[in-house]
Amino acid sequence: MEKDITIYDIARELELSPTTISRALNDHPSVNKNTKQRISEAAAQMGYRSNLFASNLRKQRTNTIGMIVPRLDSPFHSAVIAGIEKIANEEGYNLIISQSLETLHKEVANAKTMFDSRVDGLLVSLSFETDSLEHFEQFINRGIPVIFYDRVTEHKNCTNIIIDNLQAAYKATTHLIEQGCTNIVHITGNLKRNVYADRLKGYKYALIDHNLPFTESNVLKSQLTEEAGKLAAEQILAMNPLPDGIFVSNDTCAVSCLRTLKQAGISIPRDMAVIGFNNDLTSRVVEPNLTTINYPGQEMGEVAVRVLLMQMNGTGEKIPSNTINLRSELIIRESSLRGKASPKKKDILL
Amino acid sequence: MEKDITIYDIARELELSPTTISRALNDHPSVNKNTKQRISEAAAQMGYRSNLFASNLRKQRTNTIGMIVPRLDSPFHSAVIAGIEKIANEEGYNLIISQSLETLHKEVANAKTMFDSRVDGLLVSLSFETDSLEHFEQFINRGIPVIFYDRVTEHKNCTNIIIDNLQAAYKATTHLIEQGCTNIVHITGNLKRNVYADRLKGYKYALIDHNLPFTESNVLKSQLTEEAGKLAAEQILAMNPLPDGIFVSNDTCAVSCLRTLKQAGISIPRDMAVIGFNNDLTSRVVEPNLTTINYPGQEMGEVAVRVLLMQMNGTGEKIPSNTINLRSELIIRESSLRGKASPKKKDILL
DNA sequence: TTGTACGCGTTATCAA
DNA sequence: TTGATAACGCGTACAA
Numbered sequence: 001m002e003k004d005i006t007i008y009d010i011a012r013e014l015e016l017s018p019t020t021i022s023r024a025l026n027d028h029p030s031v032n033k034n035t036k037q038r039i040s041e042a043a044a045q046m047g048y049r050s051n052l053f054a055s056n057l058r059k060q061r062t063n064t065i066g067m068i069v070p071r072l073d074s075p076f077h078s079a080v081i082a083g084i085e086k087i088a089n090e091e092g093y094n095l096i097i098s099q100s101l102e103t104l105h106k107e108v109a110n111a112k113t114m115f116d117s118r119v120d121g122l123l124v125s126l127s128f129e130t131d132s133l134e135h136f137e138q139f140i141n142r143g144i145p146v147i148f149y150d151r152v153t154e155h156k157n158c159t160n161i162i163i164d165n166l167q168a169a170y171k172a173t174t175h176l177i178e179q180g181c182t183n184i185v186h187i188t189g190n191l192k193r194n195v196y197a198d199r200l201k202g203y204k205y206a207l208i209d210h211n212l213p214f215t216e217s218n219v220l221k222s223q224l225t226e227e228a229g230k231l232a233a234e235q236i237l238a239m240n241p242l243p244d245g246i247f248v249s250n251d252t253c254a255v256s257c258l259r260t261l262k263q264a265g266i267s268i269p270r271d272m273a274v275i276g277f278n279n280d281l282t283s284r285v286v287e288p289n290l291t292t293i294n295y296p297g298q299e300m301g302e303v304a305v306r307v308l309l310m311q312m313n314g315t316g317e318k319i320p321s322n323t324i325n326l327r328s329e330l331i332i333r334e335s336s337l338r339g340k341a342s343p344k345k346k347d348i349l350l
Numbered sequence: 351m352e353k354d355i356t357i358y359d360i361a362r363e364l365e366l367s368p369t370t371i372s373r374a375l376n377d378h379p380s381v382n383k384n385t386k387q388r389i390s391e392a393a394a395q396m397g398y399r400s401n402l403f404a405s406n407l408r409k410q411r412t413n414t415i416g417m418i419v420p421r422l423d424s425p426f427h428s429a430v431i432a433g434i435e436k437i438a439n440e441e442g443y444n445l446i447i448s449q450s451l452e453t454l455h456k457e458v459a460n461a462k463t464m465f466d467s468r469v470d471g472l473l474v475s476l477s478f479e480t481d482s483l484e485h486f487e488q489f490i491n492r493g494i495p496v497i498f499y500d501r502v503t504e505h506k507n508c509t510n511i512i513i514d515n516l517q518a519a520y521k522a523t524t525h526l527i528e529q530g531c532t533n534i535v536h537i538t539g540n541l542k543r544n545v546y547a548d549r550l551k552g553y554k555y556a557l558i559d560h561n562l563p564f565t566e567s568n569v570l571k572s573q574l575t576e577e578a579g580k581l582a583a584e585q586i587l588a589m590n591p592l593p594d595g596i597f598v599s600n601d602t603c604a605v606s607c608l609r610t611l612k613q614a615g616i617s618i619p620r621d622m623a624v625i626g627f628n629n630d631l632t633s634r635v636v637e638p639n640l641t642t643i644n645y646p647g648q649e650m651g652e653v654a655v656r657v658l659l660m661q662m663n664g665t666g667e668k669i670p671s672n673t674i675n676l677r678s679e680l681i682i683r684e685s686s687l688r689g690k691a692s693p694k695k696k697d698i699l700l
Numbered sequence: 701t702t703g704t705a706c707g708c709g710t711t712a713t714c715a716a
Numbered sequence: 717t718t719g720a721t722a723a724c725g726c727g728t729a730c731a732a
């Protein structure tokens with residue numbers, strides 16, 4: 001366990017000043033080319049490594065991006081994180097990650113850690129429970145940009161990255177109606193969160209615009225997990241009359257629900273048409289294949305971090321738009337096709 | 351954008367020395383209780399936050415754990431990361447994450463970043479390409495513990511966390527044989543990696559122990575992706591005679607392969623029995639449900655980080671065992687049950 | 701129980 | 717083009 005080499009060691013070795021060493025290693029223009037060469041060779045040979053703490057301490061900057069997600073083990077968030085890490089890494093930033101596990105108190109604790117770690121920027125997707133943004137004010141007060149994605153909320157100083165959930169849900173519901181469904185159930189998550197509230201609105205407006213009644217009893221609140229899908233299916237089977245269409249707010253839950261219904265003897269899509277949300281791998285595996293909304297997680301991550309980097313390095317100019325909408329699309333598969341359409345036809349993008 | 355409050359500011363405010371402030375905030379025993387109380391109140395009121403860099407610089411310790419994974423968007427690695435984050439967070443450590451994207455050069459670059467970031471410990475699952483551990487020597491030389499999990503390699507100073515891949519594959523293959531399969535194909539990944547090499551061995555030994563021939567042509571090398579599953583299925587369909595059993599080294603690939611075979615008119619498990627690896631969600635969704643090996647990702651993450659923490663904080667004593675084996679198990683589902691066994695029976699654990 | 705003084709390794713500033 | 721010096725904020729040996 002040898003001692004670390006510092007720029008002083010190199011300076012002594014080369015009979016130069018530490019200043020020059022520092023400059024050379026940072027490729028400062030005012031250092032002689034030959035000197036630079038000598039220094040970088042010596043540094044490599046001596047096994048020098050820069051001390052980021054000292055540098056951060058001095059520069060008051062960490063080159064670190066913080067991230068708070070509800071859960072790390074979700075296909076959607078994995079995709080987002082993969083996108084973020086890719087860009088952050090390319091741009092020379094470290095990524096610190098923590099999960100709120102859908103609780104407010106963890107989210108608050110995570111925010112504190114991120115703050116103490118002096119992240120240069122923060123990317124957040126809110127937990128189910130979050131109903132106040134107080135724990136993010138500390139960042140905003142210090143000019144540290146905060147960006148919300150997917151599970152967002154309005155804040156005058158923060159950019160939101162989302163898809164048009166209302167429109168996507170509207171399209172999905174309309175598609176069900178066009179397939180002849182007249183009694184459509186919607187399985188949703190925590191309505192505090194924009195994503196679920198907006199999808200509910202889209203569902204509702206589509207019904208109304210097509211002169212179908214909207215009834216509260218057709219909206220099932222759920223945790224949207226695999227387990228919750230089974231429970232929802234049981235609730236649906238107890239309904240009288242049975243619905244003929246189901247729009248679920250994520251694929252995990254939709255797939256589990258679909259399978260439970262099938263096991264109970266319901267024919268999909270003939271008796272009930274089903275639509276999910278996210279385009280997870282499982283939507284392409286379940287039989288019949290699940291109609292769903294394609295939600296570009298990796299792309300969302302890349303956009304989010306790019307915008308964050310702009311704000312971090314920006315000359316202070318605010319980006320005019322406070323909300324960035326990414327394109328999403330309805331992918332029609334067999335689980336919702338009740339017409340004469342061949343079930344073998346290729347995926348159709350709307 | 352106010353200026354940061356430091357212990358000096360608090361000291362001035364309370365007419366005490368910075369030393370006392372520092373001690374009080376770190377709950378040092380030799381500070382008067384009342385003084386402590388006053389100080390922590392003032393700190394809270396003034397909006398003080400500790401500067402981790404200065405502290406790290408001084409303490410030569412970062413409270414940060416580094417992690418290098420092949421891909422962030424994989425169900426298995428997501429589960430591992432979730433487990434690691436949970437424990438690390440509880441113990442007050444930050445987590446820095448990067449992905450190698452299965453390439454050596456990225457893994458090397460990531461290792462350098464982790465080293466410069468002065469992580470206190472490192473968790474690694476190796477990329478497909480990695481064939482040298484040189485980039486980890488810098489850590490080991492400085493006494494920074496490195497732990498490999500899942501995709502591991504032998505190193506006299508590093509602990510490995512794995513499951514018994516050979517045994518798991520042996521069990522899976524034996525199960526196929528017991529179900530009457532005599533011509534079994536194995537779809538594997540990059541054989542440089544222990545996980546795939548060991549599973550191949552388990553497959554091979556099971557065949558030999560049951561007096562079945564082992565033929566190279568029955569081993570298909572693959573990227574184990576969704577796409578690769580389709581390709582593998584096509585290769586299998588071109589075989590003559592057709593095999594009657596398939597053991598695949600992950601679920602994503604197994605499911606995709608199974609579906610492609612079904613579409614080509616093969617009956618699963620009657621014509622071909624199929625077994626996967628990992629127990630991903632898709633294995634419970636595909637029809638017929640996939641027999642697979644349960645691979646406890648979250649648990650593996652938790653164990654890995656616990657062992658790492660012990661080594662980081664250990665009094666230098668080495669842990670006797672160099673390899674920690676976690677329990678895995680064969681989950682028998684319909685995709686491999688060819689006997690008279692009811693396909694509706696519950697999952698069977700072996 | 702409290703305080704003084706210094707060092708951790710780097711970079712910004714000013715001067716040469 | 718190079719160097720001397722101070723400062724970033726904290727923790728600790730030593731002194732009181």
